[in-house]
Amino acid sequence: MPIHQLSNSLPIFTSITYLVAAVLFILSLKWLNGPSTARRGVLAGELGMAVAIAGTLVLPSIESFKWIIITLLLGTAVGVPIAVLTPMTAVPQRTALSHSFGGLAVGCVGVAEFFLWHAREPEKLTHFNVGVLCLEVLLGFLTFTGSLMAVAKLQELIPTRPMTYKGQNVINFILLGIAILLGVWLTVDPSQTALFLPFAVMAMIFGVLLILPIGGADMPTVIALLNSYAGLSASAMGFVLNNKMLIIAGTLDGASGFILSVIMCKAMNRSFTNVLFGAFGQVVAKGPDAKEQRSVRSAQAEEAAEILQSCSSVVIVPGYGMAVAQAQHKVRELYDALTKKGVDVKFGIHPVAGRMPGHMNVLLAEADIPYDQLYEMDDINPELPRTDVALIIGANDVTNPAARHDKSSPIYGMPIIDVDKASSVMVIKRSMNSGFAGIDNELYFMDKTLMLFGDAKTFVGDMVKAIAENH
Amino acid sequence: MSSIIENLYIFVLATFLGLEIIRRVSPLLHTPLMSLTNAISAISLVGSIVLLGEQANTLSTVLGAVAVFASMTNVVSGFLLTDRILKMFKKREPKQNANSPAKQ
Numbered sequence: 001m002p003i004h005q006l007s008n009s010l011p012i013f014t015s016i017t018y019l020v021a022a023v024l025f026i027l028s029l030k031w032l033n034g035p036s037t038a039r040r041g042v043l044a045g046e047l048g049m050a051v052a053i054a055g056t057l058v059l060p061s062i063e064s065f066k067w068i069i070i071t072l073l074l075g076t077a078v079g080v081p082i083a084v085l086t087p088m089t090a091v092p093q094r095t096a097l098s099h100s101f102g103g104l105a106v107g108c109v110g111v112a113e114f115f116l117w118h119a120r121e122p123e124k125l126t127h128f129n130v131g132v133l134c135l136e137v138l139l140g141f142l143t144f145t146g147s148l149m150a151v152a153k154l155q156e157l158i159p160t161r162p163m164t165y166k167g168q169n170v171i172n173f174i175l176l177g178i179a180i181l182l183g184v185w186l187t188v189d190p191s192q193t194a195l196f197l198p199f200a201v202m203a204m205i206f207g208v209l210l211i212l213p214i215g216g217a218d219m220p221t222v223i224a225l226l227n228s229y230a231g232l233s234a235s236a237m238g239f240v241l242n243n244k245m246l247i248i249a250g251t252l253d254g255a256s257g258f259i260l261s262v263i264m265c266k267a268m269n270r271s272f273t274n275v276l277f278g279a280f281g282q283v284v285a286k287g288p289d290a291k292e293q294r295s296v297r298s299a300q301a302e303e304a305a306e307i308l309q310s311c312s313s314v315v316i317v318p319g320y321g322m323a324v325a326q327a328q329h330k331v332r333e334l335y336d337a338l339t340k341k342g343v344d345v346k347f348g349i350h351p352v353a354g355r356m357p358g359h360m361n362v363l364l365a366e367a368d369i370p371y372d373q374l375y376e377m378d379d380i381n382p383e384l385p386r387t388d389v390a391l392i393i394g395a396n397d398v399t400n401p402a403a404r405h406d407k408s409s410p411i412y413g414m415p416i417i418d419v420d421k422a423s424s425v426m427v428i429k430r431s432m433n434s435g436f437a438g439i440d441n442e443l444y445f446m447d448k449t450l451m452l453f454g455d456a457k458t459f460v461g462d463m464v465k466a467i468a469e470n471h
Numbered sequence: 472m473s474s475i476i477e478n479l480y481i482f483v484l485a486t487f488l489g490l491e492i493i494r495r496v497s498p499l500l501h502t503p504l505m506s507l508t509n510a511i512s513a514i515s516l517v518g519s520i521v522l523l524g525e526q527a528n529t530l531s532t533v534l535g536a537v538a539v540f541a542s543m544t545n546v547v548s549g550f551l552l553t554d555r556i557l558k559m560f561k562k563r564e565p566k567q568n569a570n571s572p573a574k575q
Contacts, residue, residue, distance in 0.1 A: 018517075025511050026488065032504055033495045035560045042554045045511055049546055056517040062524030071523065071536050075543025082544070083551030091502060091556070098509045098549060101541040108538040109518050112531040119528070128475055227505055234512045235485075239478050241518050247478055248485045253512035255489025260501060351498065358501025362556055370563035376498050 010059075017055025018245040024048030025249050029256070035371055052245065088366045089323050092355040096150040096223055102230040103143030106237050107200065110137040113240060114196055125190035132239045134183035138203045139233035145207030147226050153216065154355060160216035168213055175206050214275070216355075221264040221275045223356045228257025260357045267351035267377075269403075269414040296432070296444055298451040301462035304426055307450075309337075309467050311388035313344045315380060317417050318360060319353050321394020325456035328367035331393065334460050335369055337467045346373055348380035348390075348417045350398040381418050390419035392427045393456050400441045425449040428456050503556045510549025516542035 010018070024044045031041030062068070086094045110133055117124045152158045179202035182195050214222050231253025238246030265272060299307075308314060316335070322328065338345050347369065353360035361374055375383070384390060392399055395417075402409040403416045419425050420443055427444060429451060443449055452459055496504050519542050523535030 021514070025514070026492070028507065028511065029489075029492050029496070029504075032500060032507060033492075034497055035500065035557070035562075038500060038503065038557045038560070039554060042507060042550055042557065045507060045553075046550050049510070049514065049516075049550070052514060052517055053520070056520050059521060059524070061521060063526050064524065067526075067532065067536055068520055068523055068539065071539040072543050075540045076547050078540075079544040079547025079549075080551065082548040083555060086552060088556070088559075091506070091552070094548070094552065095502075095505055095509065098506070098513075098545045101545050102509065102513055102515065105513070105519055105538040105541040105545075106515050108534040108541075109515065109522055112522055112534040112538075116527055116531055224505070227508065231508065231512045234515045235482065237515055237518055239475075239482075242474055242478065243518065244478065244481050246514060246518065247481050249511050249514040251482055251485035252489040252492070253508040255486055256493045256504060256508040259490065259493045260505065263498070263501075349498075356502060357505065358498060358503070361499045362502045362559070365556075365559040365561070368559075368561065371499055371560045372563055374499060 014055040014059060017051045018243070021048040021052035021055075022245045022248045024051070025245075025252060029252060088362050090155075091362060092219065092223060092359060093151050093154040095356060096147045096154060096226065099223070099226045099230045100144050100147035100151065103140045103147060103233060105140075106230075106233040107137050107140030107144055107203075109237060110140055110240065111196070111200060115193070118193055127187050127190070129240065130190040131183075131187040132236055134186055134199065136233055136236035136240055137200055138179060138183060139229050139236060141200055141203035142207040142210070143226055143229045143233060145204045146211045147207075147230075149208055149211035150219065150222055150226060153211070153214075154219060162215040163212045168209075172206070172209050175202065175209060179203055179206055217352075218268075218275050220352050220354070220356050220359070221261050221268070221270075224257050224261035224264050225272075225275075226257070228254050228261060231255070231257055263351060264357060267415060269411070294445045296451045297447075297449065298453055299426075301452070301454075301459055302466045304450065304452050305463040305466035305470070307424075307426075308334075308389060308391070308463065309341045309343060309470065311343060313346075313383075313387045314338060314389045314391055315346050315348050315375075315384060315387045315419070315422065317348045317350070317390060317392045317395050317399060317419055318364065319350075319393065319395025319398065320355060320360075321396075322456055323354070323360075323363050323394070325394060327393065327456040327460055328363055328369075330457050330460040330464065331364075332367040332369050333464045334467075335373075337464050341467070346375055346380065346383065348375055348377065348384075348419075350377050350395070350417055353395060353398065377415060377417055384418050384421045387422040388424065390417075390422035390425050392419060392425065393460070394428070396429075396441055399443055402440075402442055406442075419443065420446065423448065426452055428452045428454065428459050430455065499560070500557075503553045506549050506553045506556065510546055510553065513542045513545035513549060516546060 025048045028041045028045035031037040082094060114133055153160050182199040186192055186195050231250050235247050235250030235254055238250055335345050349360050364374060365371055397411055398416055399419045400411060400416060401420045403411045403414040406412055425448055444451060519535055519538035522531055523539050526532050
């Protein structure tokens, strides 16, 4: 039985396993909606996968199991260490890598399928089939190389700053244009096999060039977007193989990636086109010499600890700088110490805190901070006017009040955590250097702001010590 | 042709279903959401297995082997990692609430 009949002339047993798998996948995502049922969701997903694999392995078309078993074992041998050893700070890289693998798998199947059709079932070479196949290969290979670039940027194998050159967008559009042209040509005339490999190569090159100009700050959006592409390519593969379960699973993934990238774009007040073609971080035109020396108030750990333990409510706003300084566990100790003193400690999490959607929550959960103390931006903002101290650790732009009122600021319009509405503000920071986007933060110069200069881990550790000695 | 239309129906319905389900996922869990959907979309594994198992010619067998390896890696690491992340999410223990400020 040829591969394209994966669905329409399937043995009844296999069809049923695929149906069951589709239901389990849907339930899996449904149960993920809250922490109490989430692990059940994973179990449902695993079950669905196992059932679908079992249903596939009994197909009569399978001639030999030797290579299937070898590659399945190899995949397991690589997958288990990745899952067990990846540190939580590196989950974004791992996620990008898996998008890359997903794209590669889909692209490979697409290429093989195209040549198999030519070799033995030319009747399958309809315009629709070839068109969808081209879409599958384009999305698959673009995701493959684009995600590898994202991995390299996240792992800092290549510079995280946007890499731009003159006429970049023109070149990108021309490349994409050529790829689409080749795809359309193939769709119109499926017998042009010679065009197929250049088409696949074009998709890969475009993936690299697409990610090249995107800076580190935009990584959460890009990962989500590539997630969507990976899902859609799997869905296209479902069309090519006429397999409905594949369409469902791929589409769910595509929808998820799409929603996450929309959330990320909104959280940065940017459009898709702006993320992909705007090269954020270039807007830093004003030199550091231009700004006048404004005075700031600063304090030592003991003084800050004194203030913190005598107030009644504290909101901690963590940014990725906290994770870079490996300060999560010290922050947890601070949380414990203050809670013991009767201080109400909450965490305010900006959607783009971290390197991928939801990343900061994972980093704090890893440090054993209870998840019911983690508040989203929209939930914490109404609390801030009633808060005694907002403590900012390793975050910058997401707390900059300029986003609300300064129309000339590059981050104007970006939703922020309104830390300036708290009665007082503390900022742990290495120095007065401006943040990732190179924008000055007026928060630091406010009268109610206390700057706490130092390494986040050391400083929080010192505060914990001061509180402990002070009972 | 009819199967194409059928598949388009499935695609459209799955899109709406996906948007509705995913919208309800708490932002708290967006990272595990991404690794779970990743593992689920690695169901392309079934297509790869059939391709590899057919052993039609060298090209398709080699591409099939790459595809099975890549998808299986995603399946295994995706589900295990998601579970590892979710295990870390804990609620505040109730007794911590009872710990009044008076207690040293």
